Amino acid sequence: MNTSAVAKLLGVSPSTIQRWVKQANLQMERTELGHYQFSEESIEVLKDIKDQLNNGVLLQDLKIKGRKHRKAAIPAVKPDFSVEKLMKRMEEIENRLDRKADEVVSYQILQHRREIEELQNEIGRLKELITGMAEAAAQQEKLAMEENQPSLSPISPLRKFRKRNIISSFFGF
Numbered sequence: 001m002n003t004s005a006v007a008k009l010l011g012v013s014p015s016t017i018q019r020w021v022k023q024a025n026l027q028m029e030r031t032e033l034g035h036y037q038f039s040e041e042s043i044e045v046l047k048d049i050k051d052q053l054n055n056g057v058l059l060q061d062l063k064i065k066g067r068k069h070r071k072a073a074i075p076a077v078k079p080d081f082s083v084e085k086l087m088k089r090m091e092e093i094e095n096r097l098d099r100k101a102d103e104v105v106s107y108q109i110l111q112h113r114r115e116i117e118e119l120q121n122e123i124g125r126l127k128e129l130i131t132g133m134a135e136a137a138a139q140q141e142k143l144a145m146e147e148n149q150p151s152l153s154p155i156s157p158l159r160k161f162r163k164r165n166i167i168s169s170f171f172g173f
Helices: 003-010 014-024 040-054 081-146 157-171
Strands: none
Touching: 003 014, 003 040, 014 040
């Protein structure tokens, strides 16, 4: 029988029959065109599958007559020494990288320390220069006072008044 005939016999669709064959991993004969060819034994297996499904058994939990229940077996994992070797190599590289990073940071810190010292020396030199200039200015002021020469002559009030009038005439105050 072909797939359609078996589907009519069991009262299901042809795609359901094909799914049961694939899910249950049944060994079916095929025609020249690749269609399933069902024998009486295979039809009985499909009827049993239908009965189990109607009784609430899940498709993956089906028990097929004449076949042992399949159990998944996980092969034992052999220790892979290449992975251990690779992990050890990665740790070595990470350690070298950490050392290199520490060296770079240490060099940068030393460089910054030198720059700070140079700036502090420059600030000290500038302080001395300013102090010297302030002392020189104080001495000049002292000499000017001693000679009784006013450094700036006071502006007469009349002169201030004239300047203010000229400025206000420009701006309209």
